[in-house]
Amino acid sequence: MAKAADVYFQVDPWKIIEEGFDPAYSRVSESVFSLANETMGVRGCFDEGGSVDSLRGAYLNGVYELEPLPRSYRGIIDHTHYMIPAADWLAMELTLDGERLDLGRVRFRDFRRELDLRAGTLERSFVWQTASGKELRLSFLRFVDMVHRERAYQRVALTPLNFSGSVSLSSGVSFEVTHEGSGKCFWQDARTEADGRRLMLQSRTAHSGQEVFAGAALELPGDVSVRREGRRAALSASLALREGEETRVDKRVVLLYDGRGGETLWQAGLEALRAGEAVSLDEARQAQRACWEDYWRISDVQIEASGPDAAAVAAEQQGIRFCSFQLAQIYSGGSMRHNIGAKGLTGEAYNGHAFWDTEACCLPFYLFTNPGAARDLLLFRYNTLPQAMARAKMLDCQGACYPIATLNGDEACSLWQHASLQLQPSTAVAYGIWHYAHVTGDRDFLYAYGAEMLLQIARFLASRVEKGGRTGRYGFFGVMGPDEFHMMVNNNAYTNYMGERTLRCAAETLEAMRRERPEAYDDLARRTGLGEAEIGRWREIAGQMALPQDETGLIEQHDGYFDLPHTDIDAIPVSEFPLYDHWSYDRIYRSDMIKQPDVLMMLYLYNSSFSEAVKRVNYEFYEPRTIHESSLSPAIHSILAAELGKMEEAVRFFGFATRLDLDNYNRNTREGLHVTSIAMAWANIVYGFAGLRSDGEGLRFAPRLPDRWRRLRFSVLYRGRVIQVTMEKGLTRLMLTEGEPLTVQVYGKPCTISGEETQVPCP
């Protein structure tokens, strides 16, 4: 299964650059040039629209529509939900000599588009050559405010190169937006008003009844006329341009969605719009740059080449920065109502849904760069605990069963085999709580929120577990583990092991809470009906969980896995990938072929709990059976390969990690960015090549620099400290750029680091 780069963008350390425009890449560019600030996101689509192939989408986190599903069996969801586009705030049109600007139809030259990772802005410029012979240079700038997250900005700058004269420009805001999957516009009952150079709109979704306010303050020279029709409003003006002089049209936008509606929302919207007008676009742009500079101070990963691979490493440098940039855009904390959709706010694929990837893959990035954001992600799970409890009930269980796919906390996966059989979202939430508390030591969070989630998840697992199997011990029957190529199996090792750890963690956490915060514990126990017997039962189940290994430490993925027919995955022609598109659905499930790490996933998550020998025997058994039809798969393998000293494999699996979307490796970047894979690119470097381990006592590093890198430098935040790690050939240098001295393990030996650099030679 060879993946190949589809190189389109220019390499630059801090920018993503498109020079010249290829309409065939239009949607790929739109995805790559997406901007977001967690609250809102917008694809890199052309402000002026036109006939170019486009998924025109400006999204608000948490805005979705509902769809009823056909009646089916009990425990299978009867409606789903999906993200829909919200107000299009970029909407504008330009006409010169009767020619409408449309890059799918007009002549133009010197097209350039540039995403600046340090400035957090997207710029686009070109020269429009009209049929009448005029040349008009156009520059577009946009950004979404990283601090005032309801704000966004657009600037259109027009410079006539060979004429003076007028152009017609209209600019507005529109709720006439179509959800591509259904082909429908869900916005209704729009209120639209104009006041001077301000536009105000409010509209409501048809089924979910969510209301959004959208306002824009325009700086548009000359006389303007207002056009309001249906669900859109715009201002139009005839701009008198002078040859060689730049004329700017600035639009300061406010989008408000916070659960309120009606007149209350409208008034809040007006207020937000007025507040936004106190800041000019240029001032906001300055603040935006400062905000990103602050971000890069901690989160930058620097890679330098060693010798002949300079070009490839420069691409990796750009790639990892693009990943970090996107992660900060998608989520940076502040809202406990949002999670991280598989495509973030960059496209409508996966319906805006978040998966267990959040806890299993994304959380470490936030834990070590922005622990507050990690906490807020977990609070999303706390806020949706009622839905998880309702879901457990639907499944004839107790406690809380977290959804495999969701936007609002309800299960949204209409494939029952995933929604009902995958317990990993619940154990991943438990893992995330434990991992967060373990790394940060945040006991306030743990006892105020974490303990209750752990309790309900443990309760769910205890109601779902059964005794049976070859061992006669406890186990989970009828499950689908992380390897989705084995649908309904018994005693999936991952599920059993994660279940066991979750039950123990819940018991330990609640027992510690009883000692440390007896009042809070009593309150929780009273509210949830928790008694000592229940905790005892969790311990009993955990103690008798089926977790068989053979004498070499090899773990069977599930009961009967070793007896399955063997598929030689190297014999599958490349043309048959992705298998879901080329193989009959049931055929995928009939052999020992694995979609993504399953046993290896638990060896990754609870890495410190397994010996190197166990990791080696399982890696060597399962890796050749894995086809990596999940974009998360290679990184897990790369991290384990690095640990096992298989550097060649580690580098091979790292391969396209940093540039999965920049080079469109999966050929579906047009649908949006692979946000959770982006998070694993960071983990691949920090857990893989720097050998960070955070699931044991304290922090551990075991740096292993790939040959083609001369230097790797990154920082991690840890309990009020900033640890800067610089890996070079034969040597790792560690120092604290902030905080008190700290002892960590490097290559298994204690190493105290401080503001002074500590050097550790490679063993």
Place this chain on the structure above:
Amino acid sequence: MAKAADVYFQVDPWKIIEEGFDPAYSRVSESVFSLANETMGVRGCFDEGGSVDSLRGAYLNGVYELEPLPRSYRGIIDHTHYMIPAADWLAMELTLDGERLDLGRVRFRDFRRELDLRAGTLERSFVWQTASGKELRLSFLRFVDMVHRERAYQRVALTPLNFSGSVSLSSGVSFEVTHEGSGKCFWQDARTEADGRRLMLQSRTAHSGQEVFAGAALELPGDVSVRREGRRAALSASLALREGEETRVDKRVVLLYDGRGGETLWQAGLEALRAGEAVSLDEARQAQRACWEDYWRISDVQIEASGPDAAAVAAEQQGIRFCSFQLAQIYSGGSMRHNIGAKGLTGEAYNGHAFWDTEACCLPFYLFTNPGAARDLLLFRYNTLPQAMARAKMLDCQGACYPIATLNGDEACSLWQHASLQLQPSTAVAYGIWHYAHVTGDRDFLYAYGAEMLLQIARFLASRVEKGGRTGRYGFFGVMGPDEFHMMVNNNAYTNYMGERTLRCAAETLEAMRRERPEAYDDLARRTGLGEAEIGRWREIAGQMALPQDETGLIEQHDGYFDLPHTDIDAIPVSEFPLYDHWSYDRIYRSDMIKQPDVLMMLYLYNSSFSEAVKRVNYEFYEPRTIHESSLSPAIHSILAAELGKMEEAVRFFGFATRLDLDNYNRNTREGLHVTSIAMAWANIVYGFAGLRSDGEGLRFAPRLPDRWRRLRFSVLYRGRVIQVTMEKGLTRLMLTEGEPLTVQVYGKPCTISGEETQVPCP
């Protein structure tokens, strides 16, 4: 899981009688009073319609509509089809003194409805008491012609009891009929004409494009007016009634659906209508009775009570006759385009689809009462072989994969887990071919049709089988056996065993054909690309099929079944049945609880191939784990229990077999009759209590009369003979009422039977 009778109808040896009308049973009565002649069927709904709860349905076998399904994975069907109601030929209205006849609103007395199993007619009568004080006796008669299957008849007889005067009557034919599931009428482009007292209509289904001609010739006294609107036409007249005198309105109907359309169909319809008019309703009624008398001569099962259970046995006598009557109505051969829907033509549940029940459950009834019909059922499979081959291809396999649910030969089951994982339809077709040829000796059928189906089914199995499992032998992975409570399992014993037998049967049949009909064989081999190597491979697979038994003969239902958690099915409250309605879907699949016989099913089908010891150990193991959530399940258990001398259990499982629908045991008879269970009621008696076995050498009997029966008498057709079996206490009497002497086995000993009665005492 206790099932209880819901007694509503009167017991009578040859009639089903409803005295007085309970609107709550309206739909149950409609199902029970269904009439059919294989080509058309009609529920026992009120001719005059009205506000009574009703599923008004007149169906034509093979008339269906198509529905696209959401795009899903490869191998999953993208459209389905379902039976829709065809022309309503009973349509009529009656008005007296401005009061419209509607049994949901008017006053009436002396309601009686009667299905005569010897006459094949449904009659209904009551006295209508108008608000104006008039009393009008109404009698309705209907039947569908068992010989001229395009014909049906309706008579309305009106006798004023206390007045002379006029009533308004209109009677017609309507394509304004609604498919209940979708709430839609699919008939369009209707052509309607009237000519004297004849009505002619033709209409086409919206998506499947099927055309139906419906004509009616009315005998309606007085002046008539014609009403044609949309998709309906009717004649209206004012009938002058005289006190105490009966006035009749006869309607002779023709419904034509034969694949033709347009003017060709129209002309054929007119011709059929004219031909039908040559026979009066009373003449047709005479012929109908003669036809049914002929039927009962062979197919009657007579049960006489012993002592105190007379009432219960009288109910059983009525019940088994009702079953035989319905089986003859649903299918009696003559068409190779039709199969036996799970609800026949008695309702829209299961969408009119046929399942593998046809070969596994219904075929024996036809084999021993109407072997031509058995052959025609198999020819339906031959005629749909191209669709089965297309289906195999969809599943990345070769050969032919028969559908789990179908009406036209295409797979119609939208639940992929059933459609893609259940191989039993294909092995059941192979079993049916083998069983038919084995019992009848019909080598012409076998070589002209059967061999090709066996070849393609064997080819399918050989492309679906894999090596693996604990034994490392061949087996089927990722299957759902007959026990639908274990979805995706490996080495399901039933599937492996049936696969093995199918492969051997295909090899043997083709090798015999090569010897006996070399030219036909060469032609087949050429058309299908069959070579000796392929047959050799089938034998190799069959020889190495995994079919493990333990030392006691116990067969594990599938790999890992013995390790599943145990469910004490006796501990499940009755209120939780049916489980599909009360348990979360995935929960059903997690234990050793079995829905219906699986290992026992193969011991039933290939009964002669297993020792009594093997049957006993498996029966005793699996029976307590089976909850019988298939109406076919109890009969299989009863037959095996009888064989094992467990007469009490055999009688208990027989329980409601003959009256499943008459007493609405499953509380869903309103949806239609359980046609395939009806067939198993016959098998339960003949295979169970008479101990017939037809899968070994010759015929074998082992009669075991239940205590409460004094006598059981039935006949079976076998190779030109009619064998009459009379079972009494301690004694079985056998004789041929037709044909040459024959040696059968009785209680394991040869017994020659002839026109003279042979008596065999019970051992």
